[in-house]
Amino acid sequence: MRAFWAIVAKDLLTELRLRQVLPTMLVLALVLTTVFGLAAQDEVRRSPQTAASALWLAFVFAGLLAVERAFASERESRTMPALMAAPLSRQTLLAAKCVSSGAMLLAVQAVMLPIALGVFDFAVRGPVLPLAGVLLAGDAALVVLGTLTGAMVAPSRVRGPLLSVLVLALLVPMMIFAAQTTAELAAAGWTPRAASLLAAMAAADVVFAAAAYLLCPWAVES
Amino acid sequence: MRWILATIGCAILTAAAVYAGAVWAPASQEGGNAYRMLYAHIPLAAHTLLAFTVATAAGAVYLARRNDAADRLARAAMACGVLLGAAMMLSGMIWARLAWNQWWDFRSQKLLFALLLWFLMVGYFLVRAGRPGDARQKTIAAVYCLIAYLDVPLVYFSSRLVAGDAHPASVALDHWQMRVALAAAFLAATAVHGLMLAALLRRQRHGVL
Numbered sequence: 001m002r003a004f005w006a007i008v009a010k011d012l013l014t015e016l017r018l019r020q021v022l023p024t025m026l027v028l029a030l031v032l033t034t035v036f037g038l039a040a041q042d043e044v045r046r047s048p049q050t051a052a053s054a055l056w057l058a059f060v061f062a063g064l065l066a067v068e069r070a071f072a073s074e075r076e077s078r079t080m081p082a083l084m085a086a087p088l089s090r091q092t093l094l095a096a097k098c099v100s101s102g103a104m105l106l107a108v109q110a111v112m113l114p115i116a117l118g119v120f121d122f123a124v125r126g127p128v129l130p131l132a133g134v135l136l137a138g139d140a141a142l143v144v145l146g147t148l149t150g151a152m153v154a155p156s157r158v159r160g161p162l163l164s165v166l167v168l169a170l171l172v173p174m175m176i177f178a179a180q181t182t183a184e185l186a187a188a189g190w191t192p193r194a195a196s197l198l199a200a201m202a203a204a205d206v207v208f209a210a211a212a213y214l215l216c217p218w219a220v221e222s
Numbered sequence: 223m224r225w226i227l228a229t230i231g232c233a234i235l236t237a238a239a240v241y242a243g244a245v246w247a248p249a250s251q252e253g254g255n256a257y258r259m260l261y262a263h264i265p266l267a268a269h270t271l272l273a274f275t276v277a278t279a280a281g282a283v284y285l286a287r288r289n290d291a292a293d294r295l296a297r298a299a300m301a302c303g304v305l306l307g308a309a310m311m312l313s314g315m316i317w318a319r320l321a322w323n324q325w326w327d328f329r330s331q332k333l334l335f336a337l338l339l340w341f342l343m344v345g346y347f348l349v350r351a352g353r354p355g356d357a358r359q360k361t362i363a364a365v366y367c368l369i370a371y372l373d374v375p376l377v378y379f380s381s382r383l384v385a386g387d388a389h390p391a392s393v394a395l396d397h398w399q400m401r402v403a404l405a406a407a408f409l410a411a412t413a414v415h416g417l418m419l420a421a422l423l424r425r426q427r428h429g430v431l
Contacts, residue, residue: 143370150361152349162348166366170373170389171340173380180383197383204376211372218285221358 003088004096011100014073016143019051021069025108032058033112035118042120048186051120052179058116059109060168066104067146068163069153071220080221094147094216102143109135112196130190130198131182137201138178141208145170148212151220177201228420232413239403239410247403252394256320260315261403266310266412267336273303274343275416278371281364293360296367298422300346302415307340331385338377342370 015022036054044050074080083093146167153159153166181197188194212219243261250257280296283289314333315325327333349366351358395401 079376115233148369149366152365155358165348166345169338169345170369172338172341173373176380176384177376200379208369211369215365215368218361 003086004092004099007088007093007096008100008103011070012051012103015100015104019063020073022104022107025065025104026111029058029108029112030115032061033116033119038135042073046121046196048183049179052114052186054120055112055116055182056138056175056179059105059114059138060171061164062108062112063101063105063139063142063146064164064167066101067150067167068100068160070101070147071151074095075154090216090220091213092218093147094151094212097151098143098147098212101147102139105143106135109139114150117204127190130194131185133198134185134201135196136141138207139173140205141174141178141201142167142171144205144208144212145174148216151174151216155221173199174204178202225421228417232410232417235410235413239406242399242406247364247399248397250394250400251396256317259317259320261407262313263310263317264404265408266306266313268408269309269411269415270303270307270336270339271304272376273299273419274339274371277303277346278367281367284360284364285368288357290360292424293364294426296364297350298426299421300343300367301422302418303343304340305418306415307336307343311336311340323389329385331381334381334385335378336379339374342373342377345370347427 004034014020033054036050036057040050040054074083146163149157149166149170150163153162156162177197177200181194181201183196184191184194229271230424247258248260251256277296277299280292280299283292284296311333314336318327318330318333319325346363346366349363395404
């Protein structure tokens with residue numbers, strides 16, 4: 001457990017000092033939200049469906065930047081062999097990378113959400129807690145699948161574009177769920193449909209996490 | 223010689239199935255003649271899923287045993303899946319044009335399901351691009367295969383979530399000739415799939431693909 005927190009702290013501290021991805025993530029999410037806002041006509045922009053979809057697309061692209069750096073940065077600074085030699089399992093390493101990428105994504109979302117609410121004229125009805133649940137459930141899938149795939153393609157020369165395509169293909173269904181649940185919360189509040197959608201997302205998260213746990217000894221390079 | 227015989231056999235079976243579906247089976251009451259595309263579409267859809275399943279199973283065997291033959295099978299099966307999936311969507315699009323007067327309808331959950339599934343299968347070849355024969359690449363391709371297959375139920379449910387049911391749920395095959403034509407189509411698709419898989423495996427063994 002100490003190794004886990006040490007890696008998380010190292011990643012976040014490095015990011016705070018060097019500011020490699022966080023500003024890019026934030027600006028990318030802002031630019032995308034603005035572009036989507038401009039692309040949609042007035043009446044379309046006010047539909048919760050459009051707003052939720054645009055918001056999640058912005059989050060996915062911002063999140064991709066974070067998960068790509070997770071393992072690529074270790075390769076570039078040639079610290080990967082040291083991590084491999086350290087007395088920690090691949091699972092611990094992957095989990096730590098997921099948590100540090102997830103923390104960055106959450107930081108971006110904390111800034112983006114109020115702005116997007118303004119751009120899209122988007123109101124959250126009912127309690128805010130379910131919305132936080134949807135964000136966490138969507139982020140978990142994005143971070144777990146993204147970091148695992150990022151570990152797989154880290155040695156590739158074209159890892160950036162490759163990771164985007166693979167993660168998007170894998171994540172489309174989860175993002176459909178996330179956008180639908182967010183739209184439902186915005187349109188009708190905490191309904192039984194929203195609850196069942198959120199439960200489905202949580203179940204998918206558990207499956208992806210279990211798969212990542214089992215497959216990461218092969219996915220993370222030796 | 224075996225290959226020539228197998229190819230001729232496959233061609234005869236396919237020609238017979240096409241004849242059975244396009245000419246011999248009667249027109250459908252509700253679907254007219256456009257429904258005949260079903261004889262190509264349904265077997266292709268079933269075989270696309272089968273190919274994906276075989277590729278995933280072979281990928282799992284590769285991870286467990288590091289068996290190169292399993293990796294070759296996974297790759298050949300996935301290539302079959304991509305080709306059959308493309309043919310399935312093409313046949314579906316022609317059917318859609320005939321039945322609904324449009325090539326594609328994003329309101330149809332089955333079309334969306336098929337397209338998302340196809341993207342997942344194409345992703346496998348992006349993982350494999352470059353450095354053929356590299357052990358690490360074989361490993362990550364197998365890992366990708368397993369994750370992508372796990373995604374299939376989610377793809378299914380998510381496409382139901384955003385799209386309606388514009389797709390015909392079923393066309394009643396109420397005449398015995400229709401059922402025989404469908405069986406012939408399945409037989410022909412199985413033969414073509416088998417031949418394709420064998421040919422791809424052979425090419426890989428000779429290091430062509």
